[in-house]
Amino acid sequence: MSITRRKFLGWLGAATAGTTLGKTAGAASNKHFSGYAKSMGVLFDNTRCIGCRKCEEGCNTVNQLPAPDRPFDDLSVLDTQRRTTAKEYTIVNRYDDTDAGHVKVLGPLFRKVQCNHCLEPACASACFVRAFTKTPKGAVIYDASVCVGCRYCMIACPFEIPTYEYDKALEPRIMKCTMCYPRIVKGLLPGCVQACPTEALTFGRRENLLKDARERILKFPDRYVDHIYGENEMGGTSWLYLSAVPFKKIGLREDLGVTPAPKLTSGALSAVPIVVGLWPVLLTGIYAMSKRKEKIANEETARAVADAVEQTNAAAAAKHAKEMEQVQKLKQKEIENAVKKALEAAARPKPEEASDTQPEEADQKPSEEDS
């Protein structure tokens, strides 16, 4: 069926208006989620890190990862910037640009790269099979048994942390730091924290780590940049960073903003149920109503036409009947005249034939009263 432009625009307007009437869903809840109470975190302080890579070694041992290509005490790997790989949950990078403005920083700075265990993780939000869980302990853990290998989590992560076992043909997994979840529930320290000789990594409750970090900045203001990275970035992370130089100089993006990743898409996603639920019903309803209206309109038109035809026919028939009557009357008159004449003619010369013609007149009278 062809649809008019007006109708189309009307449907569009109705659908949009219906969508906007609903409330947009907030991620998790409509309030700001500042982590589960008593969740753990790790504070990394790059003024204490000496770039010894013992954390990488500790992680490798505790998680039984395969042996690396170059041994952990080979510090020449720090000459290139690396990222996490399928065999390395965490790596250390060296940053030589230590220009902190007025404060002189001695020597290069290092940063440990690993999953930041965000309070509202983008990976968990992107995963449609719920392979990621944000545990109350603070760690974001991965369940390989439900993973379908779509790698949406890798795209979603703003820190580009999850890696994939591309080299495995059967059952490849996403690989990322687990904050040593099985260990921390037992009260042990994560492998990297345990191994660090200078306590550049401090493990504890996230709220306490924030207080600790603030105190460090207060006590040694010329040592640190006055900002705790991870306090609010992407809605807050469990892995916090303190640095002697601006964070973008140690490879941490400063343009991420404070909106948690799930909240960026929750608006559009919350519109899906209303679209799927409302639009078919609404549009079908509108369609049905307009269709019915058309049908009724058609019926009425037909009836009106039929009435009109009937009326016209009746009028015509009545007219016809009238005229027929008149014609009959005329004919009757003629017949009477003719009879009269005949009678008169007969009465004059031969009076015995006048009584024969009278019964014939009675037969010729019109008896139909047709329409």
Next chain:
Amino acid sequence: MRKGRIRLGRTGIILIAFTVTICLTGTGIYGSKGPSESAAQKRADIIRIDSMKTFGKLERPPVTFLHQKHTEALAKENKDCSACHLVENDRLVPKYMRLKDTAKQEVMDTYHLNCVACHKETADAGQKSGPVVCGECHKDKPDLVSIWQPIGMDKSLHYRHAKAQDQKCGRCHHQYNEVTKKLYYAEGKEATCRYCHKDITEENRISFQLASHLACIDCHRKTLAKFNDAGPISCDGCHDPVQQKLIEKLKDVPRLKCNQPDTVFVRTAKSGSQNSNPVSRMKLVPFNHKAHENYNDTCRVCHHANLNACVQCHTQQGTKEGNQVTLEASMHRLNINTSCLGCHDLSQRDPKCAGCHNRIARTRQQDPAACQACHMADVNRVAESMQHTAEKDLAAMMLDSRIPVAHTFAESDIPENVEIKTLSNQYGPVKMPHRKIVQTLFGNINDNQLVRYFHRDKNTLCQGCHHNSPTAKKPPSCASCHGRPFDEREPFKPGIKAAYHRQCMECHGAMGIEKPVATNCASCHQKKG
């Protein structure tokens, strides 16, 4: 069929154009890096010409002008400053090709006509020339990095200048008479130009930048013409960091005579005799002015606004001219080198000291007895004594009563080697050369009178490592306080492993000690197994 082909062709062209645009501009590609900053040219002679500011809001970005580039180019054609600068009263006028700013269009024309004309001429002569198009000069973000460094008179430079001028101070130093509106020389009142000439040109007073260029460059120019040897006249000669290092620095400069005291009590009252300030009840501080003159390159480090005593502006309550900085703050504020405590504190950042002092939080909370290190002289006693002894002698006496001799324990009491074997599951014990370390640190201390004075107690030096514990000949071991890490109740106390590692590594790092390398575990302890 034909219509379809046309549509396909059109889509194809659009796609190709799109791809090419993305590739060329490189925007929006995650991880792509912009142009590297090192490509920018480093110049010390950048001048931003924004003279049109006086006529209202600028219509175009200020012109970035490279002065030295032009002087060098003109020199090649045997042209000198007069090619661009007019001369008035035997002095070069710093403005370009004019004596003063007249009307907007005139000034604009002066620049446009002269600059562009010269550029065109040079280009016509077949040489490399400057821009002639509007946007090439009026660039908003030129690809330049300024390496300009400020320069000032220090004791050595001043001595050299004074010698060259035969000690005739009036050649440079002047005062201004508001009544006659003339400059004159006032003997005994010489000071740095900066006390009067500030950052911007005011009504009747040119900015320090203008003043210094007019005075210095002019004199250098004339001297160069006469004697063939003078100070720099190019931008780089004074402001390029490399060239600055080449400026001769004399080691032993005779003391600049300015009627300053040798020893004095720090004033706590604006006027009246030293002891007459009833409001201040602190003991007076005897101050060795002569010795402090040697600790800084210029006088203006302390005398930042004038050559008077601090209390003239920084009274006890603070005044407007003193920026509401009270007397107490002017003497004790940290992180600034104009205050006594601030300068002393900043000296702790020296690598020789930083090993211990970097880790001590910079707060003013000290034992009140520490004040006595400086505040020695009882006000009333001084008042009495001043009746028959001169102030400077009194102050000198008090200063001499301080014995700036550093002490530490006798050699036999300092263990030669200390074996640290508290943690040894992965690595063997550490054999630390304890005595050598103490003696090196002690040697560092003995350099400086101030340092010696503050380390006069023999326990003080030990507290650098044996901290947060009572002083003793046998201080407690680290393990007595440092145990397991990450105790919530004591967030600032590291565990024993980190305590050892940080104590040694941070000290080595702050002092610039290259061996042992922190990441070389074996240099301190052998790996076990």
